[in-house]
Amino acid sequence: MGGNDVPLHHHEPGDATLDVNPLYASAAARAGVPKLRIPREPMDAEVAYQIVHDELMLDGNARLNLATFVTTWMEPQAGRLMAEAADKNVIDKDEYPQTAEIERRCVHILADLWNAQPHQTAVGCSTTGSSEAAMLAGMALKWRWREARRAAGAAADRPNLVMGINVQVCWEKFCRYWDVEPRCVPMEGERRHLTGEEAVKLCDENTIGVVAVLGSTQDGSYEPVAEIAAALDRLHQGGGPDVPVHVDAASGGFVAPFVQPDLEWDFRIPRVASINTSGHKYGLVYPGVGWVIWRDRHALPEQLVFRVNYLGGSMPTFALNFSRPGAQVIAQYYNLIRLGFEGYRRIQQAALDTAQHLATAIARIGPFHLLTDGSELPVFAFTLRPEVTRYSVFDVSDGLRKRGWQVPAYSFPPHLEDTSVLRVVVRNGMSRDLADVLVADLRHEVAQLEKLSSPLPQHPDRARFHH
Numbered sequence: 001m002g003g004n005d006v007p008l009h010h011h012e013p014g015d016a017t018l019d020v021n022p023l024y025a026s027a028a029a030r031a032g033v034p035k036l037r038i039p040r041e042p043m044d045a046e047v048a049y050q051i052v053h054d055e056l057m058l059d060g061n062a063r064l065n066l067a068t069f070v071t072t073w074m075e076p077q078a079g080r081l082m083a084e085a086a087d088k089n090v091i092d093k094d095e096y097p098q099t100a101e102i103e104r105r106c107v108h109i110l111a112d113l114w115n116a117q118p119h120q121t122a123v124g125c126s127t128t129g130s131s132e133a134a135m136l137a138g139m140a141l142k143w144r145w146r147e148a149r150r151a152a153g154a155a156a157d158r159p160n161l162v163m164g165i166n167v168q169v170c171w172e173k174f175c176r177y178w179d180v181e182p183r184c185v186p187m188e189g190e191r192r193h194l195t196g197e198e199a200v201k202l203c204d205e206n207t208i209g210v211v212a213v214l215g216s217t218q219d220g221s222y223e224p225v226a227e228i229a230a231a232l233d234r235l236h237q238g239g240g241p242d243v244p245v246h247v248d249a250a251s252g253g254f255v256a257p258f259v260q261p262d263l264e265w266d267f268r269i270p271r272v273a274s275i276n277t278s279g280h281k282y283g284l285v286y287p288g289v290g291w292v293i294w295r296d297r298h299a300l301p302e303q304l305v306f307r308v309n310y311l312g313g314s315m316p317t318f319a320l321n322f323s324r325p326g327a328q329v330i331a332q333y334y335n336l337i338r339l340g341f342e343g344y345r346r347i348q349q350a351a352l353d354t355a356q357h358l359a360t361a362i363a364r365i366g367p368f369h370l371l372t373d374g375s376e377l378p379v380f381a382f383t384l385r386p387e388v389t390r391y392s393v394f395d396v397s398d399g400l401r402k403r404g405w406q407v408p409a410y411s412f413p414p415h416l417e418d419t420s421v422l423r424v425v426v427r428n429g430m431s432r433d434l435a436d437v438l439v440a441d442l443r444h445e446v447a448q449l450e451k452l453s454s455p456l457p458q459h460p461d462r463a464r465f466h467h
């Protein structure tokens, strides 16, 4: 994300007021509520609630949002638990020892699901999401590399991180914030994510690690973690550097263990040093909770761990934030015990089935070509066939928007920037029936677009999308 479109809010003076519904029959309704300044006087709690509630109705309909990976519905029981836990602060482990215990259990459960090795002591924590988890995992890689370089009397001032250009923006952030050179393997032809061969070409003695993604935000495909690790094994055996792998399993960490149990991508692979996931994606929890786990204590340098003691006890922590809500951690634990392995398996399998059903139906409409089919993550991307020249994927996305659907269209990164795609993320709640409604709407939209007698104008800035 570049320059001026960062969603930071620039202060603007102004006297704009919110127009409050006169039905609320309050002084606030008569005077209006200033938008950009704190109101002078308090108002009735019910009126304040209603004002904010009414405004939020303008947000999109989560059910029709096929752009986001993030959970938009939880069971009322989870909602109740979260409301009851709204006051809990994850850092305050002395005041909330039971929340800390629940976080600890979640780390154990995930370590187990990710095949942490019994003879090693995996260590991990919750985060606000995969982005914070990526910062922590990236820092651990950088620290380890620097210690090893210093111990060898070698220069440690030019670290780099190897990954595919398809990585989520959090890895670009990590590199920029922590002064690490990003070495990105471009997409080429049919290769839209990292391979072992390409990763190795960019590694040298300054490489702090290789990030492998399970699966790619761009098209839902899984990067071949085992193949990447094997290529790095060969590099090391041949006298090259010993480069650890971090797996960004933001989505796949809660999918693969349940529905692709034979796929080796986790701590079964000795070179995998750490793994992150987003509890708020396929972990099925409201935003924001993520998790990061290191294979063993060696993978997480001790200097990064702070002991928090001024709230009473002494607890080791590794986090960017200090205070943070505990409710999401509690909701994660609720889901884990409520659904169990079989519950998660059924939900993820249903999402995969719906994704593949939808992908097949979309391919049958005519003008679309599938790049992925929803068989790895329940996520797929599709393009328009080259012979379609009068409209673009952006026009299709706009057309669906008119019907309430949010299906993002975007261009691929450098080297494949001429390929523009639509992407569908199937999450729990996207039933087969709803999928069929989408297909019908897509058919209708395509029929309209096919009637065009000349090409629609295209704007270059439509191609940007950063999920």
Ligand SMILES: Cc1ncc(COP(=O)(O)O)c(C=O)c1O
Pocket: 069, 128, 129, 130, 131, 132, 168, 170, 213, 214, 215, 216, 217, 248, 249, 250, 251, 278, 290, 467
């Ligand atoms: C592969 C991958 N990594 C990291 C992230 C960032 O995750 P979060 O939103 O939990 O910070 C995402 C989000 O889409 C992702 O898909």
